[in-house]
Amino acid sequence: MNAGRRGPAAWIERFFGPAPQQGMVACRIAFGALLFSSYLWKGPWIEVLYGPAGMGGSELAARLPAAAFGRPIDAPFRWLAATDSLMIVYAAWALLLAASLCFLLGYRTRLSGVLMLLLHASFVARNQYAYFGWAWMAKAFVLYAVLAPSGRWVSIDAWRSGRVAESWSGVGWPVRLLKLHVCTMYAVAGLARLEDSAWRHGEMVFVAVSDRGFARFDIDWHPFAAWLEPFSYAAFVAEPLAPLLLWVPGLGAVWAVLLLLLHLGLELLTHGSWWQWLMMSALLVFLPPRWLEVPLGAIDAVGSRVFRRRSESPG
Amino acid sequence: MLIVGAWPYHAAPFIGAPASWASRGLGKLSIVPGMPIFNAGHPAPVEWKLRASCQRIVGVRANGDEQVLYAPECPPTGFQSGVDSFKVMLLRLARASSERQLLAASAASGASSAGPARRSRAVRRYTALGDWFCRASEAAGTRFPIVKLTQQRQHQSYESGALRASPVLVCRWQCDEEPAPLPRCERLPADAEAAIVGGSSS
Numbered sequence: 001m002n003a004g005r006r007g008p009a010a011w012i013e014r015f016f017g018p019a020p021q022q023g024m025v026a027c028r029i030a031f032g033a034l035l036f037s038s039y040l041w042k043g044p045w046i047e048v049l050y051g052p053a054g055m056g057g058s059e060l061a062a063r064l065p066a067a068a069f070g071r072p073i074d075a076p077f078r079w080l081a082a083t084d085s086l087m088i089v090y091a092a093w094a095l096l097l098a099a100s101l102c103f104l105l106g107y108r109t110r111l112s113g114v115l116m117l118l119l120h121a122s123f124v125a126r127n128q129y130a131y132f133g134w135a136w137m138a139k140a141f142v143l144y145a146v147l148a149p150s151g152r153w154v155s156i157d158a159w160r161s162g163r164v165a166e167s168w169s170g171v172g173w174p175v176r177l178l179k180l181h182v183c184t185m186y187a188v189a190g191l192a193r194l195e196d197s198a199w200r201h202g203e204m205v206f207v208a209v210s211d212r213g214f215a216r217f218d219i220d221w222h223p224f225a226a227w228l229e230p231f232s233y234a235a236f237v238a239e240p241l242a243p244l245l246l247w248v249p250g251l252g253a254v255w256a257v258l259l260l261l262l263h264l265g266l267e268l269l270t271h272g273s274w275w276q277w278l279m280m281s282a283l284l285v286f287l288p289p290r291w292l293e294v295p296l297g298a299i300d301a302v303g304s305r306v307f308r309r310r311s312e313s314p315g
Numbered sequence: 316m317l318i319v320g321a322w323p324y325h326a327a328p329f330i331g332a333p334a335s336w337a338s339r340g341l342g343k344l345s346i347v348p349g350m351p352i353f354n355a356g357h358p359a360p361v362e363w364k365l366r367a368s369c370q371r372i373v374g375v376r377a378n379g380d381e382q383v384l385y386a387p388e389c390p391p392t393g394f395q396s397g398v399d400s401f402k403v404m405l406l407r408l409a410r411a412s413s414e415r416q417l418l419a420a421s422a423a424s425g426a427s428s429a430g431p432a433r434r435s436r437a438v439r440r441y442t443a444l445g446d447w448f449c450r451a452s453e454a455a456g457t458r459f460p461i462v463k464l465t466q467q468r469q470h471q472s473y474e475s476g477a478l479r480a481s482p483v484l485v486c487r488w489q490c491d492e493e494p495a496p497l498p499r500c501e502r503l504p505a506d507a508e509a510a511i512v513g514g515s516s517s
Binding site: 041136186212 | 342352366390
């Protein structure tokens with residue numbers, strides 16, 4: 001990189017330059033686990049949610065196309081909606097589970113990641129109502145993890161090859177793109193709240209934990225409403241400021257931890273589909289790389305030992 | 316494009332058009348810069364907060380007898396570890412669909428099954444909902460002439476903690492209607508016999 005260059009050329013060079021990949025490796029594992037878990041959870045409902053005779057399926061579309069589920073924007077992925085075969089739907093589901101597991105473990109990482117992403121997009125296109133908004137955000141986040149060399153470390157691909165990467169450095173633009181996208185997510189969500197009276201009055205945590213559609217605990221939170229206000233204001237401040245503060249050296253790591261705790265707290269009190277898990281997974285890319293080396297190194301040590309034993313065992 | 320598309324374009328007229336274009340361009344790739352999630356969505360201070368969305372779906376026989384097809388406890392009691400995907404779908408369908416559109420379509424269509432009634436998104440969604448329950452019941456061995464949905468919301472006052480139920484929305488589908496049963500909906504008072512909030516159901 002030319003240290004003397006300034007301005008837009010330098011920014012572009014910096015954007016496409018190398019970056020530490022610990023965060024992206026952690027994201028790969030987290031995103032794979034997220035998609036595997038979410039689709040496993042849907043197992044009992046595959047026929048109803050996605051089958052030809054399921055809600056908004058091809059059987060209805062044959063009689064009344066307008067009533068079939070699906071948005072025009074998802075047209076390239078609507079092949080599941082067109083099939084008349086339940087077996088194909090189940091096969092696609094099983095393939096998605098397998099691909100997400102492979103992506104998590106780093107086996108044929110890029111191929112399994114592409115397959116996982118395409119199948120996830122296909123299931124979302126078939127029945128968007130089976131998901132909350134996390135499923136749309138996840139597509140882009142996972143795409144960045146697929147484009148990054150996230151399978152080069154802490155992966156079956158690496159352990160099988162026996163090669164040891166010299167450093168954690170790799171192509172940086174997918175990492176930076178994921179960071180940018182996490183920030184735009186917080187910007188959109190955070191700025192919208194400035195106009196919401198429940199947020200401005202510190203009522204939103206009460207709203208969240210009182211909504212029995214999503215609250216885990218059957219508690220009348222009204223007597224504690226005032227105690228919940230500080231947490232509501234904390235989120236009201238933390239999220240709109242995230243797009244700026246996550247980039248500040250030192251402070252960015254603190255803010256990432258703050259947001260992680262916010263999402264974890266929400267997940268403990270409510271079951272907002274998989275939103276909190278998605279955001280916690282994506283925030284890993286903002287943590288200092290050396291923090292992630294400890295857990296990743298432990299996994300790498302175990303994996304390397306297992307595959308070295310396999311290669312050394314007779315037969 | 317992510318940065319421009321994330322801008323609240325309605326709040327900044329000069330960047331509104333580029334923000335809209337960026338957002339739509341990314342949308343072609345099924346990418347969204349962000350989502351305004353977890354908002355109460357009220358433009359002015361509102362005392363009543365949503366506590367539960369309740370749905371009860373029954374099959375109605377020719378003699379008027381009802382058989383419960385779907386009626387989760389509402390509001391649910393006890394600890395909830397998670398929500399099953401079927402309930403997520405029905406919750407999303409209900410919350411994404413405008414009751415006003417459903418009522419307007421029912422008032423406009425009368426006995427006719429053609430025309431504008433079919434076009435609103437709420438009607439299309441609820442057509443799929445009713446059609447599935449009609450056909451799933453038939454596949455399970457019982458054919459109902461009518462499937463009926465009762466839908467209600469319970470709210471809690473932030474100030475006093477008091478509970479209040481919304482007017483009941485009742486939608487009916489004629490299962491033998493071709494090509495697919497349209498929802499015909501009406502609104503009843505909150506204390507109508509069909510009220511479901513606050514009671515447990517099988």
